[in-house]
Amino acid sequence: MSAYIVALIGSVLILLGIFELLRRRQLSEKYAVLWLVVGLTLLVVTIFPGLLGVLSRAAGVEIASNLLFFVAIVFLVGVALHLSWEVSRLEDETRKLAEDLAILRLDVDEHVKRTTSGPDGKS
Amino acid sequence: MSNEFSGRALIVVPAWNEEAAVAETVREIYAAVPAADVLVVDDGSSDRTVECAREAGALVLELPFNLGVGGAMRAGFRYALRHNYDVAVQVDADGQHDPSEIPDLLAGLAHADIVIGARFAERGAYQVKGPRKWAMVVLSKVLSLLAKTRLTDTTSGFKATGRRALPLFAEHYPVEYLGDTIESLVIALRSGCVVTQVPAHMRPRRAGNPSHSPWKATVYLFRAGFALLLALVRRWDTSVKQAVPLAAPPAAEKRMS
Ligand SMILES: Nc1nc2c(ncn2[C@@H]2O[C@H](COP(=O)(O)OP(=O)(O)O)[C@@H](O)[C@H]2O)c(=O)[nH]1
Numbered sequence: 505m506s507a508y509i510v511a512l513i514g515s516v517l518i519l520l521g522i523f524e525l526l527r528r529r530q531l532s533e534k535y536a537v538l539w540l541v542v543g544l545t546l547l548v549v550t551i552f553p554g555l556l557g558v559l560s561r562a563a564g565v566e567i568a569s570n571l572l573f574f575v576a577i578v579f580l581v582g583v584a585l586h587l588s589w590e591v592s593r594l595e596d597e598t599r600k601l602a603e604d605l606a607i608l609r610l611d612v613d614e615h616v617k618r619t620t621s622g623p624d625g626k627s
Numbered sequence: 628m629s630n631e632f633s634g635r636a637l638i639v640v641p642a643w644n645e646e647a648a649v650a651e652t653v654r655e656i657y658a659a660v661p662a663a664d665v666l667v668v669d670d671g672s673s674d675r676t677v678e679c680a681r682e683a684g685a686l687v688l689e690l691p692f693n694l695g696v697g698g699a700m701r702a703g704f705r706y707a708l709r710h711n712y713d714v715a716v717q718v719d720a721d722g723q724h725d726p727s728e729i730p731d732l733l734a735g736l737a738h739a740d741i742v743i744g745a746r747f748a749e750r751g752a753y754q755v756k757g758p759r760k761w762a763m764v765v766l767s768k769v770l771s772l773l774a775k776t777r778l779t780d781t782t783s784g785f786k787a788t789g790r791r792a793l794p795l796f797a798e799h800y801p802v803e804y805l806g807d808t809i810e811s812l813v814i815a816l817r818s819g820c821v822v823t824q825v826p827a828h829m830r831p832r833r834a835g836n837p838s839h840s841p842w843k844a845t846v847y848l849f850r851a852g853f854a855l856l857l858a859l860v861r862r863w864d865t866s867v868k869q870a871v872p873l874a875a876p877p878a879a880e881k882r883m884s
């Protein structure tokens with residue numbers, strides 16, 4: 505029974521944590537949906553532990569916790585893959601920013617040189 | 628228009644692959660409001676949008692990659708603030724917003740901080756159907772309640788942003804999908820800005836394809852609902868930086884609030 509209470513409090517805390525991150529705008533919309541779904545699923549499975557048994561019997565998995573592990577691993581691999589993809593994109597974007605910045609610096613330097621010590625000697 | 632607008636206005640035109648339409652839009656804007664400056668924000672287009680806009684005489688910001696309408700508009704707001712404009716008006720590059728109605732929006736700023744050019748209010752034949760329509764109705768109801776005034780078209784991009792909301796948007800303009808319309812209004816209302824609408828025509832696109840295709844309508848409904856809920860529960864730190872780096876020598880700075 506006490507394990508049930510601990511699990512319940514745990515999943516409520518996780519859900520609250522997700523919600524608070526969202527509220528403080530530390531989580532953008534696309535991740536917000538993802539983690540809200542995860543948090544809610546966790547809560548439902550905690551409140552109705554029997555659900556897992558029913559699901560695993562339906563899926564033909566003998567030990568209920570194995571189904572949980574399987575789903576969790578597949579999900580986490582998916583998330584890791586997605587994050588790698590995002591990081592690669594971000595890396596590409598920062599590179600482009602750095603390149604554009606370097607070009608801008610050169611452009612500005614050239615511009616300053618031309619206006620301060622141009623042929624007509626303006627300053 | 629009883630109140631002639633006298634401040635400096637920047638017309639911000641978000642454009643993404645709009646080479647066929649942007650030049651004509653820019654020319655129309657200059658014809659309608661000769662005193663205003665036009666800033667086209669090119670969002671990593673792969674076509675000749677930048678050249679077309681430059682040829683038409685607009686200032687052009689070239690973003691190095693696609694940031695979405697919200698990101699492009701925030702760049703516009705930051706530019707407006709940095710160059711000490713009094714107003715920024717969003718006009719779509721595709722020609723759907725009628726530039727001859729910009730003065731109406733500017734006149735509306737006499738009594739408000741944000742003026743929306745609403746596409747259903749009396750004028751025009753703009754129509755949407757199905758889930759997208761339902762989403763728009765619900766959004767309008769909720770935002771009308773928040774604004775304490777009737778708003779019929781809260782997803783319109785045709786908007787004028789005044790002096791008070793500019794620093795706010797330059798800092799906090801949402802960049803997520805649909806955030807640039809729904810969430811931005813919520814932020815503005817939360818921070819005490821007055822939002823009103825004036826009727827506006829909606830013309831057919833001049834060229835190119837709309838970014839929302841009909842089959843996305845149901846997705847739109849859910850995402851709009853979620854975006855609204857998100858906007859409502861989020862905690863908005865609506866304070867803005869007081870020291871705004873000005874590109875030009877600063878004029879007498881008015882404190883907000
Ligand atoms: N900067 C920027 N502008 C965009 C993007 N997508 C669309 N736009 C512009 O936003 C305006 C409205 O787009 P449109 O597809 O017509 O949307 P709708 O009018 O709401 O159906 C047009 O001027 C587009 O060029 C984008 O990713 N970035």
Ligand SMILES: [Mg+2]
Nearest residue numbers: 719721723837
């Ligand atoms: Mg359009």
